[in-house]
Amino acid sequence: MKTLPIIVLMSGLSYVAHAQTVEPRDLLEVADFNGPVVSPNGKLVAFRIEQASVERNTYDAFWYVQDVDGVSLPHRIADGGVVLRDSAGIPLPATVVWSPDGRWIYYRAMVDGKIDVWRAAANGSGVEPMTHDTADVRDFVLGKGGCVLRYSVGAAREEVRSAERAEYDQGIHIDAFVPIGQPLFRSGFVGGRMATQHYGKVWFDRVPLPADVPDHWKAVDLQKRVTRDLDAAEARDVGEESNADKRYPEAWLLSRSPADDRVAILTRTGKRNGLRDKPDVKLSATLPEGPQEIVCKAAACTGKAITSIQWRPHSDEVLFTVTDPSAGLAQSIYRWNVRAGAVLPVAHSPGLLNGGRDPSSKCGASHAAMVCVSATASQPPRLERIDLETEAQRVLFEPNAALARAMAKSSSVRLLRWKGARGQLFTGRFYPAKSGSGARLPLFVNYYRCAGFVRGGFGDEWPFASLAAHGISALCINAAPYRLDPVDRYNEGLAAAESAVTLLSANGEVDCAKVGMGGLSFGSEVTMWVAMKSRLLAAASVSSVSMSPNYYLLGSIKGDPFASGLKKFWGLGSPEKTPSQWHVLSPAYNLDRISAPILFQMPEQEYMQATDYVIPMIRKSMADLYVFPNEPHQKFQPKHKLAAYTRNMDWFRFWLQGYEDDDPSKADQYARWRALRRRPTSARSSAPDCKG
Known part of the structure; x- marks a missing residue:
């Protein structure tokens, strides 16, 4: 068995250890963990690592296996293929299933343009596809005995391409399913390739052609290597196994015990009072001897923001995670004995302690230990073992160690808690810049979500640590619970930004006349609202559209x-x-109220929706616009991500520090921005509102 080639994995990050500052590329090339899953005997953990390559404009993904006890280094056992994403550009969870004997892992991977189920030997001795279908695999289930692999497919790949070519040849008929405002033929990535898209059933979700082909289930006999179609009854049984349990229609999250019919349940409760979601969560479970739900009534699981649940193998305990909004989305793990009712702490982190970047993702678990991805605002992701009895924690694998050391040297991130004018509590992660002269420094603000190793805010476009390293303090604010009234929810964002600036200015930490703000999606909407409804900002940057x-x-x-x-x-x-x-x-009706210059860095799939207010802003020397080809809601191509990071750095250093990079390739950029700065002061505010 070959040991993991550590130097290869870390090559993109190793130079950081000698750098004085954390640069945007350092943040882009973080190695991310995805989906740690412990083997049935509890001795091994499988996980995938993804890392951007700017040169090749892609992401490397590999599967690894390591001893849960950490007695050896992890072993790279398989190529994970192309990182698959949803239509918004967000990576799909990397699902892995162990064989009952612990010899193999099964996973979906796109290799050579085909999505199949692959099998890799845990000892690194071999890897092979277990399906050879004409269509891409959508989902799979390994039979309990490990002898049968059942999987679902949609339309055949050639059928998809034929449907695309037919539209191209005959002209694309525009109807309710065609996403107008973007290129129409093979304009977005679906299943890892450029494909023609249609609207799905959820908001602006996009799906490939032909969009209405249902799941078709098949089964592979893993010993005979024979594939057959499942009949309707068999397919229905598989669907019920792989979908949420229909016995609990009110459930928000379910976790079924792999050994029997026990179910752990999370249900949203309480009165909405204008919120989109009910504010409280009830944790309950069922045991084999009775259908009645047993409710957890201990203090640790009552009135808490529980975000994930899973059964501890070979026990009556449910492991649950609390993501505390009052502590900046810090996570704590507990174990609840369903029979005895006792709840005991397992671990706590000031950041994320789960299965990856998504706060609701799960750790891997055996009876003895959990294997979790740990990440905080100053600590890039690493893999840790947590003993379920002693609570002892041990680092298993830290591919981002060089960046962690650089973060420790360049920035002292801290949790910030404060109250708005109406008494509402806000939290955020504050990256203070260092001032040798003691002068007040500029501030960049982002409002949305600040969980784990933050990097560049939701969507990763504003490099907080890099801004701080170059003299601009940065604050990532966690959004308040989503309110249905748009004015209320936007005003909460405005109140959060204003009160934070007031606090930091009163403390002498920031210059309230030099405040910038940026955001993606809801963060873009709030940034535009702040620009319209206040004079807080000296400059802004957005990546998504607002209502128009x-x-x-x-x-x-x-x-x-x-x-x-x-x-x-x-x-x-x-x-x-x-x-x-x-x-x-709408900004379209409030251009005269916007005084801050705005940089728009938008995906090709969305920018047309904003042209009715962006073009007038460009003509009035209020804005600069960049559009990134073939990008969805969240940009993901590494070259585009680095360009957005770098340009945002340049933008805010220009407006908040008066700094211009002497790189000749940026001359045109700065010429445009200087023209914006020459806009008459009667059209621009002479100075933002400044308090404190």
């Missing part, structure tokens, strides 16, 4: 699903039917 007539026009082709969503979450009908609400919410 163009957004309505292009989205309205979807019909009732779009109209109902617009009404529910923004209180909007058409601009003609609800003009007053449009005039409150």
Whole structure:
């Protein structure tokens, strides 16, 4: 068995150890863990690592296996293939299943343009595809005995390409399913390749052609290597195994015990009072001897933000994770004995302690220990073992050690807690810049989600540690619970930013006349709202659209699903039917109220929705616009990510520090920005509002 080639894995990060500052590329090339799963005997853990390659504009993904006790280094056993993503650009979870004897792991991978189920030997001796289908595998289930692999497919790959070519040859008919406002032929990545997209069933979700092909289930006899189609009854049984248990229709999350029919349940409870989601969570479980639910009533699981649940193997205990909003989304793990009712602590982290970047992802678990991905604002992801009896923690694998050392030298990130004018509690991660002269420093603010190793805010576009290393303090603010009234939820973002600036200015830490703000998705909406409704900002940067007539026009082709969503979450009908609400919410009707220059770095799939207010801003010397080809809601191509990181750094250093990089390739960029700065002060604010 060959040991892991550590030097290869860390080559993209090793130079950081000698750097004086953490640069955007360092943050982009973090090695991320995905989905640690412990073998049935509890001795091994399998996990995937993903890492960006700027030169090749792709992501390397490899599967590793390591002893849970950490007695040896991890072994790289298989190529993970192309990192698959949803239509918003977010990586899909890397699901891995162990064979009952612990000799093999099974996983989906896209290799050579085909998504199949692959099998890799845990000892690194071999890897092979277990399906050879004409269609891409959507899901799979390994039979309990480990002898049969059942998997689902949709349309055959050639059928998909034929449907795309037919549209191209005959002209694409525009209807409620065609995402207008973006290129129409093979314009987005689906299943790891450029594909023609149609709208799915959820908001602006996109799916490949032909979009209405249902799952078709098949089974592979792993000993005879024979594949057969499942009949309707067999397919229905598999679907029920792989889907949420229909016995609990009110459940938010379910976890079935792999050994029997026990179920752990999370249910949202309480009155919404204007919130999108019920504010509380009830933890309960069932045992084999009775159908009644047993509710956890201990203090540790009552009135807490429980975000994940799983059964401890070979026990009556449910392991659950609390993600505490009052502590900046810090996570704690507990174990609840369903029979005895006792709840005991397992571990606590000031950041994430789970299965990856998603706060709701699960650790791997055996009866003796959990294997978790640990990440904090100053600590890049690493793999840790947590003993379930003694609570002792041990680092198993730390591929980002060089970056961790650089972070420790360059920045002292701290949790910030403060209250707004109406007494609401806000939390965030503050990256203070260092001032040799003791002068107040500029501040960059981002509002959305700040869990784990933050990097560049939700969507990763504003490099907090790099900004701080270059003299601009940065603050990532955790958004308040999502309110259905758009004015209320945007005003909470405005209150969070204003009160944070007031606090930090009063402490002498920031210059309240030099504040920048940026965001993606909801963070973009809040940034535009702050720019419209206050004079807090000296500069801004956004990556996504806000409500506008163009957004309505292009989205309205979807019909009732779009109209109902617009009404529910923004209180909007058409601009003609609800003009007053449009005039409150849309930048298109509030350009005269925007004083801060705005950098737009938008994906090709969305920018057309914003042109009715961005183009007038460009013509009035209020904005600069970049569009990234073939990118969805969240950009993911490494070269594009690095370009966005770097340009945001340049933008805020220009406006908040008066700094220009002497790189000749940036000359045109700075010429445009200097033209924006020459805009008459009667059109720009002479100075933002400044308190403290």
